[in-house]
Structure formats: structure tokens, C-alpha cells
Amino acid sequence: MTRFLLMIPGPSITDPETMLDMAKPTFSHVSPEFDAVHRESIEALKKVFGTGGDVVVIPGSGTAAIELAIRTSLRAGEKVVVLKAGFFADYLADAAKRVGADVTVVQSPIGRGFDASEVERLLREGGYSAVLLQHVETSVAVANPVEKIARKAKEYGAKVIVDGIASIGGMDMKLDEWGVDVCLTGSQKALAVPPGLAIVAYRKGFTPLSENETTYFNISKLLKEMESTRNYYITPAVNLIYALHSSLKRIIAEGLEARYKRHEALAKAVQRGLEAIGLKLVAEEGFRANTVTAAYIPEGVEWPKLYAEMRARGVEIAGGLGELRGKIFRIGHMGEVTANDVIATLAALERSLAKLGYRVEMGSSVKAAQEVLYSYGV
Numbered sequence: 001m002t003r004f005l006l007m008i009p010g011p012s013i014t015d016p017e018t019m020l021d022m023a024k025p026t027f028s029h030v031s032p033e034f035d036a037v038h039r040e041s042i043e044a045l046k047k048v049f050g051t052g053g054d055v056v057v058i059p060g061s062g063t064a065a066i067e068l069a070i071r072t073s074l075r076a077g078e079k080v081v082v083l084k085a086g087f088f089a090d091y092l093a094d095a096a097k098r099v100g101a102d103v104t105v106v107q108s109p110i111g112r113g114f115d116a117s118e119v120e121r122l123l124r125e126g127g128y129s130a131v132l133l134q135h136v137e138t139s140v141a142v143a144n145p146v147e148k149i150a151r152k153a154k155e156y157g158a159k160v161i162v163d164g165i166a167s168i169g170g171m172d173m174k175l176d177e178w179g180v181d182v183c184l185t186g187s188q189k190a191l192a193v194p195p196g197l198a199i200v201a202y203r204k205g206f207t208p209l210s211e212n213e214t215t216y217f218n219i220s221k222l223l224k225e226m227e228s229t230r231n232y233y234i235t236p237a238v239n240l241i242y243a244l245h246s247s248l249k250r251i252i253a254e255g256l257e258a259r260y261k262r263h264e265a266l267a268k269a270v271q272r273g274l275e276a277i278g279l280k281l282v283a284e285e286g287f288r289a290n291t292v293t294a295a296y297i298p299e300g301v302e303w304p305k306l307y308a309e310m311r312a313r314g315v316e317i318a319g320g321l322g323e324l325r326g327k328i329f330r331i332g333h334m335g336e337v338t339a340n341d342v343i344a345t346l347a348a349l350e351r352s353l354a355k356l357g358y359r360v361e362m363g364s365s366v367k368a369a370q371e372v373l374y375s376y377g378v
């Protein structure tokens with residue numbers, strides 16, 4: 001299967017040009033050539049995160065970025081609150097517990113995120129020193145209003161730590177302006193780089209804490225390495241950094257605002273398309289992510305069969321996680337995904353569902369998506 005459409009919420013499609021850039025011979029990690037590529041990548045990431053502060057890139061999946069972010073922002077004994085909208089919030093909560101923080105997890109109903117007034121109530125009543133949340137909770141395709149939450153948290157003097165694994169590169173993030181202290185991501189989602197890089201960004205003026213350092217998550221040494229790879233501490237993932245550099249060049253050339261607008265158009269097209277064939281979206285209006293969409297699998301259709309039918313038509317989509325396994329499916333539309341990819345996915349979904357006995361008026365989801373895309377000028 002050389003030609004297939006990868007429409008899962010990460011890893012996402014990597015542009016062929018970036019794959020070729022990654023295939024260049026591996027430089028020495030301390031060579032001037034690689035140092036320049038590394039430094040330019042860090043500078044471009046600062047633009048994406050909207051920060052004049054530090055950005056650290058290490059080999060690892062998104063979970064490694066969570067670990068580094070938490071180890072450098074929380075102290076043992078701190079009273080913190082985790083806003084849980086789904087499966088991945090536990091990663092933040094577990095990391096926070098492991099550094100000895102006093103963790104309260106507050107859960108929203110399935111499909112809802114948190115608004116600023118709820119966060120204000122929590123901060124007023126709980127006296128928390130930090131708020132931890134996902135920008136996009138990938139398991140339910142829910143987006144939290146990070147800007148409003150961060151601004152509110154600042155009024156209460158609380159730190160804000162955001163898992164942007166499923167948002168960075170596809171949805172707006174402005175650390176310095178909004179007051180998000182730490183935000184982390186992985187390479188494999190809206191940054192459109194293969195999996196393997198963990199990225200943590202700090203707000204300008206926020207000094208990462210060093211008291212929870214481990215041999216690998218040693219922020220003092222990593223920060224020096226970020227200044228120049230000649231300050232070797234751990235070997236950077238050289239070829240993945242080529243890919244990151246390549247993709248960031250494309251991201252900056254597209255323009256951040258234009259890129260976020262494109263993600264919005266694709267998201268709305270998928271949402272309207274799914275609704276047009278009678279499917280119920282998991283995320284409520286007002287909390288829908290622009291990078292991933294989740295919908296309930298209609299009665300009478302089994303997930304393994306839907307997955308197989310979609311694969312038979314060359315499209316890979318994702319299932320549910322945790323308690324939603326077998327109940328929902330998810331479509332990723334982030335990074336390098338195009339309008340054509342979205343249309344092809346919806347078309348394959350119509351045929352797959354029809355094959356499984358679900359009544360579909362052929363073309364209805366495609367039509368709805370087309371109308372959205374056209375209205376966005378895509």
C-alpha cells in the first residue's frame with residue numbers, strides 16, 4: 001500500500017519534500033552546518049509558540065515533552081489542578097504526581113472543555129498555584145479556550161501549563177501575549193514532521209525550574225545545548241531536525257494566520273460533512289478542535305469493520321481511546337492535510353458506511369463539505 005491517505009490525529013501526513021530533506025546524509029551533531037539548522041529551527045519554533053523565551057527540542061514522543069514540561073514547572077507539594085476533558089489529561093496528572101505535586105483532577109462531561117468562568121471558580125475555591133490542561137484533547141476532539149483560561153489564571157497568579165501536542169502548528173498559540181507559562185508539543189501532529197521530537201516552549205520571563213532534573217530531563221544542560229549544539233549534552237535526532245527545519249520553513253511561508261484559517265476551514269468541512277450523513281459529533285459546538293474531529297459510530301456499525309472498509313478504500317482513520325473505544329471514530333485534519341484529502345475521506349466514509357448497512361445518501365457529506373470549503377475560498 002504505497003498510496004494511502006493518513007487521516008489519523010497524529011502521526012500526520014509529512015510533505016514529500018520534508019521526507020527528502022530528512023534523507024540527507026547525517027551530519028555530525030556538533031558541526032557548524034547542523035548547529036545552524038538547529039538554531040534556525042529553534043528560532044522558527046519561537047514564532048510558532050509566540051514566545052521570546054526558551055524552546056527546547058529533545059528526542060522523544062509527546063510524552064517526553066510532558067515530562068520535561070512538568071519537571072521544569074512544578075515543585076513538590078504545589079497544589080495544582082488538571083482540567084480533564086479526556087484520556088490524555090491523565091498524562092499531565094501522572095507527571096505532576098510524580099514530581100510530588102498535590103494534584104486535583106477536575107473532569108468535564110464528554111464533549112465539553114472548560115471555560116474561563118469555571119477555571120475562575122476553581123482557582124477562587126481551590127487556591128491552586130497552577131492550571132494544567134490540553135489545548136486540544138485529541139481523544140474527544142475537544143479544544144479548550146486557552147487564551148481566556150490563561151488570562152484568567154494570571155489574575156489569580158496561577159501558572160498555566162498547556163499540552164499543545166494536537167494543536168501547535170494548526171491552532172493559534174501566543175505564550176507571551178496570553179500568559180501561558182509552558183507549552184509543549186510533539187513533532188508528529190500539526191507540525192507535520194514524523195514522530196520522534198519532543199518540544200517544550202517557555203514564556204519570556206519564565207525561568208524553567210531545575211530541582212526535578214534527571215539525567216535525561218536535565219534542563220540546565222539542555223538549555224546550553226539549545227544555544228549551540230556544540231554544547232553537546234544528548235545527541236539531537238539529527239535527521240528529524242532536518243525534517244523539522246524543512247516543515248517549519250513551509251509553515252512560516254504559508255503564514256501562521258493563513259495556516260490556522262486553513263485548519264478552521266478543513267475542520268468545519270469535516271464537521272458539516274459528518275453531520276450531513278446523520279452522524280453525531282463528540283465535541284460540543286464551541287469546544288470543537290480545528291485539528292481533529294470525533295464522531296459517534298452509528299448504531300449497527302462495528303468499529304473494526306468500519307476501520308477495515310476505510311482501509312480497503314485507502315484511508316486510515318482512528319478509533320476511540322479508553323472508555324470510548326469502539327464507540328467513536330476520529331479523523332485527523334492537521335498539518336499538511338489538504339481540502340482534497342478531506343473530500344476523499346468523506347467520500348470513502350460514505351461508501352464504507354453504506355457497505356456496512358448504514359443509510360447514506362451518496363454525496364451528501366461531500367456536498368456539505370464542499371460548500372464549507374467554497375465559503376472559505378479553499
Ligand SMILES: Cc1ncc(COP(=O)(O)O)c(C=O)c1O
Pocket residue numbers: 009010061062063064088091134136137138139163164165166186
Ligand atoms: C493531547 C495529547 N497529549 C499527549 C499525547 C501523547 O503523545 P505521544 O503519543 O507522542 O507520547 C497525545 C498523543 O496523541 C496527545 O494527542
